[in-house]
Amino acid sequence: MNIVIIDYGAGNIKSLQFAIERLGFNAALSSNEEEIKTADKVIFPGVGHADSAMKMLKETGLDKLIPTLKQPVLGICLGMQLLCTTSEEGNTKGLGIFNVDVKRFSNTLKVPQMGWNTISNLQSDLFKGISENEFMYLVHSYYAPICDETIAMTDYDGGYSSALQKDNFYGVQFHPEKSSVAGEKTLKNFLTI
Template identity: 70%
Template sequence: MNIVIINYGAGNIQSIMFALQRLGLNAVLSNNPEEIKAADKVIFPGVGEASSAMKMLVESGLDTLIPTLKQPVLGICLGMQLMCKSSEEGDTKGLGIFNVDVIKFSNKVKVPQMGWNQIYNLKSSLFREITDNEYMYLVHSYYAPLCNEAVATTNYEVEYASALQNNNFYGTQFHPEKSGDVGEQILANFLKL
């Protein structure tokens, strides 16, 4: 299986590579449009700040490529947020794959949300063999509100979408690659799509 991790300078790439290796698979790091288009599966990671990450996508032309991909694509953390319409972080226009705007948690809670929290209302083949209320690892200050494309929910001050799906595009706010056996099952499920 040909797995490409999009390499645009804002990714948590090593931990994803290690998680895939534990599943017996290797991935290619690439920002080459032809390599990305030819992949069986694409992982779109992200760590850092939305506007600077989007700037790197625009500079490499990946902002126009990613929404046109036809194979299963998994956005993780900031990757998922960049697939939304916009983010309040740096007043960033997103890729518009998910029809939701990313907003910041209020100052009533500790920001970022950092650590383990539960996912429930699971509604996607991404969560085959996963039961409600499993704990996943999260680090984020911004979130996607619940919307039609939400396929998992988490509660931190408010209920929000901790996973999204639109056709072949999937996104997780949590880090499956840092979430133990359950996270690895979610990655394995993605790779079987």
């Protein structure tokens, strides 16, 4: 299987690559349009600031490429948020796959939300074999509200989308590569979709 992790300078991609290797697969890091287009599975990670990450995507033309992909695509953390319509972080226009605007957590909360929290209301093959209220590892200050494309939610001063899906696009707010057995199971489920 040909797996490509999009490399655009905004991701903790080595730990993701190692997690995929532990599952018995190899993943190439690439920003090459042809390699990404011809991959069987594409993973779109992201760590950092939405505005600067979007600028890096635009510089490489990946902002035009990603929405046209037909194979399964998994956005992780900031990668998921960039697949949304907009983000309050830097007042950033996203790629518009998921029809939801990313918001900042209220200042009444501890921000960023960092550490383990549960996912529930699981509604996708992405979570096959994963229990309701399984713990996943999260680090983020911005979130996607509950919407029509929500396939899992997390409670942090009210519910938000910890996973989204539309057609061949999936997104998870948590870091599967840092979420122990359940996170690796989520990655494996994605790779077998």
